[in-house]
Amino acid sequence: MSSLKRHRALSRIWASDPGWKGWFTTVNHTDLGRMFLTVAVFFFVVGGVLAMLIRAQLATPRSAFLGPEHYNQVFTMHGTIMMFLFAIPVFEGFAVYLLPKLLGSRDLAFPRLTAYGFWCYVFGGSMMIFSLLWGIAPDSGWFMYPPLSSTLGAPGINSDFWLIGITFVEISAIAAAVEITVTVLRYRAPGMSLSKMPIFAWYALVTAVMILTGFPPLILGSILLELERAFDMPFFQAAAGGDALLWQHLFWLFGHPEVYIIFLPAAGAISTILPVMARTGLLGYGWIVAAAVALGVLSFGLWVHHMFTTGIPHLGLAFFSAASTLVAVPTAVQLFIWIGTLAKGAPRLHLPMLWLLAFFATFVIGGLTGVMVAIVPFDWQVHDTYFIVAHLHYVLIGGFVFPMLAALYYWLPHFTGRKTYFNLGPTAFWLVVIGFHGTFLLLHWAGLLGMRRRIDSFEPGQGWEAINLIASVSSFVMAIGFALIAIDVIVSVLASVRGSRDPWGGSTLDWAMPTPPAAYNFASLPEVSARDPLWADPDLPAKIARGEGYLGDWARDRRETLTVEVTTGAPRYVVVFPANTGFPMAMSAVTGLFFLGLLTKAYWLVPLALIGVVAMALYWVWGLLPRRGEGAVPVGRGLSLVTAAEVADPPGWWGSLFLLLANGTFFGSLLFGYSFYWTIAPNWPPPAYAELSLVGWALLALGVVLALLGTRGGAGAGHALAVLGTLAIAAVGARVLWLVPDPTVHAYDATVWVLVGYGILHQGIAALMNGVIVARGIAGHGAETWQGPARIARLWTDYGGITAVLAYGAAVLPGALS
Amino acid sequence: MRAVLSLSLPLTLWLAGFSGLYALHGLFCSSRWVEGSAVLWQRPVLIGVGLLLIGAQLILAVALQSKRWRAEDRTLRRVSFLLSLAAAGSTVWILLPLVLVTGCR
Ligand code: HEM
Numbered sequence: 001m002s003s004l005k006r007h008r009a010l011s012r013i014w015a016s017d018p019g020w021k022g023w024f025t026t027v028n029h030t031d032l033g034r035m036f037l038t039v040a041v042f043f044f045v046v047g048g049v050l051a052m053l054i055r056a057q058l059a060t061p062r063s064a065f066l067g068p069e070h071y072n073q074v075f076t077m078h079g080t081i082m083m084f085l086f087a088i089p090v091f092e093g094f095a096v097y098l099l100p101k102l103l104g105s106r107d108l109a110f111p112r113l114t115a116y117g118f119w120c121y122v123f124g125g126s127m128m129i130f131s132l133l134w135g136i137a138p139d140s141g142w143f144m145y146p147p148l149s150s151t152l153g154a155p156g157i158n159s160d161f162w163l164i165g166i167t168f169v170e171i172s173a174i175a176a177a178v179e180i181t182v183t184v185l186r187y188r189a190p191g192m193s194l195s196k197m198p199i200f201a202w203y204a205l206v207t208a209v210m211i212l213t214g215f216p217p218l219i220l221g222s223i224l225l226e227l228e229r230a231f232d233m234p235f236f237q238a239a240a241g242g243d244a245l246l247w248q249h250l251f252w253l254f255g256h257p258e259v260y261i262i263f264l265p266a267a268g269a270i271s272t273i274l275p276v277m278a279r280t281g282l283l284g285y286g287w288i289v290a291a292a293v294a295l296g297v298l299s300f301g302l303w304v305h306h307m308f309t310t311g312i313p314h315l316g317l318a319f320f321s322a323a324s325t326l327v328a329v330p331t332a333v334q335l336f337i338w339i340g341t342l343a344k345g346a347p348r349l350h351l352p353m354l355w356l357l358a359f360f361a362t363f364v365i366g367g368l369t370g371v372m373v374a375i376v377p378f379d380w381q382v383h384d385t386y387f388i389v390a391h392l393h394y395v396l397i398g399g400f401v402f403p404m405l406a407a408l409y410y411w412l413p414h415f416t417g418r419k420t421y422f423n424l425g426p427t428a429f430w431l432v433v434i435g436f437h438g439t440f441l442l443l444h445w446a447g448l449l450g451m452r453r454r455i456d457s458f459e460p461g462q463g464w465e466a467i468n469l470i471a472s473v474s475s476f477v478m479a480i481g482f483a484l485i486a487i488d489v490i491v492s493v494l495a496s497v498r499g500s501r502d503p504w505g506g507s508t509l510d511w512a513m514p515t516p517p518a519a520y521n522f523a524s525l526p527e528v529s530a531r532d533p534l535w536a537d538p539d540l541p542a543k544i545a546r547g548e549g550y551l552g553d554w555a556r557d558r559r560e561t562l563t564v565e566v567t568t569g570a571p572r573y574v575v576v577f578p579a580n581t582g583f584p585m586a587m588s589a590v591t592g593l594f595f596l597g598l599l600t601k602a603y604w605l606v607p608l609a610l611i612g613v614v615a616m617a618l619y620w621v622w623g624l625l626p627r628r629g630e631g632a633v634p635v636g637r638g639l640s641l642v643t644a645a646e647v648a649d650p651p652g653w654w655g656s657l658f659l660l661l662a663n664g665t666f667f668g669s670l671l672f673g674y675s676f677y678w679t680i681a682p683n684w685p686p687p688a689y690a691e692l693s694l695v696g697w698a699l700l701a702l703g704v705v706l707a708l709l710g711t712r713g714g715a716g717a718g719h720a721l722a723v724l725g726t727l728a729i730a731a732v733g734a735r736v737l738w739l740v741p742d743p744t745v746h747a748y749d750a751t752v753w754v755l756v757g758y759g760i761l762h763q764g765i766a767a768l769m770n771g772v773i774v775a776r777g778i779a780g781h782g783a784e785t786w787q788g789p790a791r792i793a794r795l796w797t798d799y800g801g802i803t804a805v806l807a808y809g810a811a812v813l814p815g816a817l818s
Numbered sequence: 819m820r821a822v823l824s825l826s827l828p829l830t831l832w833l834a835g836f837s838g839l840y841a842l843h844g845l846f847c848s849s850r851w852v853e854g855s856a857v858l859w860q861r862p863v864l865i866g867v868g869l870l871l872i873g874a875q876l877i878l879a880v881a882l883q884s885k886r887w888r889a890e891d892r893t894l895r896r897v898s899f900l901l902s903l904a905a906a907g908s909t910v911w912i913l914l915p916l917v918l919v920t921g922c923r
Contacts, residue, residue, distance in 0.1 A: 194822075195893035290901050297829035301833055313922045315915055315916070316840065319916075330904075
C-alpha cells in the first residue's frame with residue numbers, strides 16, 4: 001500500500017464536511033482547536049479595545065471621554081473578557097489542537113464533547129458581547145463582589161449577564177478539562193509511558209485537573225448569587241443569615257488557582273519551545289513535573305491572600321501569607337531549569353525565543369511584586385491601587401501573553417504549513433515589549449502614590465499626570481505592536497509560501513506529520529521509545545507515513561485510534577470515533593435557550609429548554625452505546641485488541657470519573673459555604689430547623705440500599721430496582737423541602753433548598769442512566785457490551801446516593817443537634 | 819493510576835490539612851478564643867494537629883517509596899519523593915504562624 005493511497009483513504013474517512021457546513025458539523029480536534037484560537041483572539045481584540053478606552057480616559061485628569069457608568073462597564077468587561085473569554089479558551093485551543101498530535105493519537109477522547117464545549121463558549125461569549133453593545137454590560141468589577149453586584153448595588157440586568165453568561169461559558173471549560181484529562185491519561189501512542197510524555201502534556205493534565213477542581217466554587221457562587229437576585233434567596237444578605245464574605249471565599253477559591261490555570265499552560269509551552277530553541281534536551285524533566293504538580297496543588301491554599309483587608313484575624317492572615325510565599329519555590333525551580341537548559345544548549349534567537357526572553361524579564365518582575373503583596377502589611381498599603389493593576393498585568397501579560405505569542409510563532413508553520421512572509425514579527429515584538437513596560441512599569445509608582453484602581457477620572461496635582469500620560473501613550477504603542485502581529489499572522493495564513501515540515505528541528509510527535517496536518521494526524525500510530533521521539537529516531541515521520549505503526553490499515557473504513565495503559569503506555573483497546581454532526585451545536589443552542597430564559601426571566605422557557613437538553617443528551621448517549629461486540633480486531637504490528645465496546649473501563653467511564661471530580665468539588669464547596677454560615681455568619685441560628693422523621697430516614701436507607709445494590713446486580717432487573725431506589729431517595733428530598741417551605745426567610749432555608757435540590761437532581765440523573773441500561777436490555781444489546789455502560793451508571797448512582805445522604809444529613813443536622 | 823495517585827497524594831494531604839487547620843482556627847475564634855484568658859487549650863490543639871499532619875506526611879512519604887505502593891516507573895518514583903518532601907516542608911512552614919502569631923485579633 002503506498003503512502004499516497006493511505007493518505008487518500010484516511011483523508012476520506014476523517015475529513016470534515018466541505019464548505020461552510022463543515023464549520024458547524026466538524027468534530028475534528030484540528031478544526032476545533034483552530035476555531036477556539038480564532039474566537040479567543042477575537043475576544044482578545046475586544047478586550048484590547050476596551051483597555052485602550054480605559055487608557056484614553058485616564059490619559060489626562062478630569063477626562064470626560066467616558067462617563068462613570070460606561071467606565072464601570074468597560075473595565076469590568078475588559079477584565080472579564082480577558083480572563084474568561086480569552087485566557088482560558090486560548091489554553092483550550094492550544095490543548096485541543098496540539099494534544100493528540102503531541103501524544104500520538106488521532107483525536108481527543110470525546111470529539112463531540114469538544115464541539116459542544118466550543119459552541120457553548122461561542123454562544124455564552126456572544127451573550128456577553130451583546131450586553132456590551134447594548135450598554136447593559138456587567139459593571140461591578142470582574143470579581144463581582146456583593147452587595148455591589150446584588151440587587152442592592154446593581155438592580156439592572158447587568159450582573160445577570162455576568163452570572164449567567166460566565167456560567168454558560170464555563171461548561172466549555174469543564175468539558176475541555178474532562179477531555180484533556182482523559183486524553184492525556186489514555187490516548188497516547190503505544191510505548192509512551194507517563195515519564196516519556198511530552199512536558200506540555202503534563203502541564204495540560206495539571207491545568208485540566210485544576211479547572212475541574214477550581215471552577216466549581218465559582219459556578220456555585222454564581223448560582224447562589226443569581227438565585228438571590230432572581231428569587232430573593234438571601235445567601236449574601238447578613239440581615240437574613242447570609243454573608244457577603246462567602247462570595248469572596250468562593251470567588252477566590254476559584255480565582256487564585258485561575259491565575260495558575262492561566263500560567264501553567266504558558267509554562268508548558270515554554271518547556272516545550274525553549275529546549276528546541278536551545279537545541280538540547282530539557283534539563284530536569286522530573287523536577288519540572290514536580291514543580292507543575294506542586295504549583296497546581298499549592299495554588300489552592302492561597303485564596304485568602306486576596307482578602308487580606310476583610311478583617312480576618314492575624315493568625316489566619318499569617319497562615320495564608322506563609323502559604324503564599326511557598327509558591328515562589330516551584331516557580332523558581334522552573335525558572336532555574338529553563339535558565340539551565342539555555343546555558344546547556346546553544347540558543348538561537350528566532351522570534352519564539354525573543355518572546356521567551358521577554359517572558360523571563362517581565363514575569364520575574366511580576367513574580368517579585370507578587371511576593372511583596374503576599375506580605376500582609378505591604379498589601380494593606382497597596383490593596384486596590386494601581387500597584388495591583390501593574391502587578392497583575394506583569395504576571396498575566398508577561399507570564400501568559402508573551403509565552404503564548406512564542407507558542408503562536410512556534411506552531412504557526414504547523415497551523416498553516418507556510419513560512420512567514422513580511423517578517424513583521426521582530427518589529428511588532430519591540431513595539432509590544434516597550435509599549436508594555438512603558439504602560440505598566442510606571443503604574444506601580446502611581447499605585448504607591450495612592451492612585452486607586454477602578455476610578456474613572458482623577459484630580460490634577462497629585463503627581464499622577466505624567467505617569468498616566470506616559471502609560472496611555474505607551475499602551476497605544478503596544479496596541480500598534482499587536483496589530484502588526486495580527487497582520488503578520490493573517491498574511492502568513494492566507495498568502496505566503498509553503499515552508500518545510502519541521503522548521504525548528506522539533507523533538508515531539510507534532511512535527512512528525514506533514515503540515516498543515518491532515519485530519520487524521522498520523523497515517524499510522526507510532527511506537528514511542530524515547531521522551532524526544534524525533535531526536536531519537538529522525539526516520540520516524542517516514543515510518544509513520546509508510547504505515548509501519550499501528551492502525552495504518554483502513555479496511556474497517558471508520559475513524560479509529562488506540563488507548564493505552566495509564567502508566568506504562570502499553571496498548572489497551574481500540575476506540576471508534578463518531579462521524580461529523582451538527583448535533584453538538586444544536587444541543588449547545590438549546591442549552592443557550594435555558595440560560596437565555598433565566599437571563600430574561602422568561603421562566604416558561606427554562607423547563608422547555610431543560611427537557612430539550614435532557615432529550616438530546618439521551619439521544620446522544622443512546623447513539624454512543626455499543627450494540628454488539630466484535631472481539632479482538634487486528635491493529636497492526638501483529639497485535640489484536642478489542643474495541644471500547646467490550647471493556648469495563650471505556651472512555652465514558654473515565655470521563656464520568658473526572659466529571660464527578662468537578663461535581664464533588666461543587667458539592668464540597670456547598671458544604672463549605674453551609675458550615676461557613678453556621679460558624680461565622682451573623683444572625684444565626686435561623687427561626688427554625690428542618691427535622692426528618694424516622695419513616696423518612698428508613699425510606700432514605702431503603703432507597704440507598706436499592707440503588708447501590710441494584711446497580712451491582714449485573715442485569716436489567718437490578719437496574720430497574722436502582723431506578724426505584726433513586727425515586728425513593730428523591731421522595732425523601734421532596735419531604736425535606738416540604739418542611740422548609742419558604743427559601744427566602746433565612747440563608748439556612750435557602751441553603752437547604754440548594755443542598756436538597758442537588759440531591760434530587762442527582763437522583764434524576766441516576767434514574768435516567770439506569771433507565772437507559774434497562775432499555776438496552778429490552779432492545780437486546782449484546783451481553784458482551786454490558787459492563788462498560790453498566791459501570792458508568794453505577795458510578796453515578798453511587799455518587800448520587802452518597803451525596804444525597806450527606807446533603808439531607810447536613811440539612812437536618814443542626815435541628816438534630818439543637 | 820497508582821503512579822498518578824503517588825504524585826497527587828502528598829500535597830493534597832497538605833492542602834486538606836491546611837484547610838482543616840484554617841477551619842479549626844475559624845471555629846475556635848467563633849467560639850470566643852480570647853488570647854490571655856485562663857483557658858489556653860486552643861493553640862496547643864492547633865499545634866498538635868499540625869504535628870500530627872507532619873507525622874502523616876512522613877508516613878505517607880515512606881509508604882509511597884515502599885515496595886508495595888511505589889510507582890513502577892523510576893522517574894515518577896523520584897517525582898513522588900520530591901513532592902513528599904515538598905509537602906512535609908510546606909506543613910512545617912505553615913506551622914510557624916501557629917506558634918508565633920496571636921489568635922483571633
Ligand atoms: C492589552 C493590553 C492591556 C492593557 C493596556 C490593560 C489595561 C488595564 C487597566 C488600565 C486596568 C485597570 C482598570 C481600572 O482599574 O480602572 C486593567 C484591569 C484589568 N486587566 Fe488589563 N490590560 C491589558 C491586558 C490584559 C490582559 C491580557 C489581561 C488578562 C489576561 C488583563 C486582565 C485585567 C484584569 C483582570 C483587570 C481588573 C479588572 C477589574 O478591576 O475588574 N488585562 N487593565
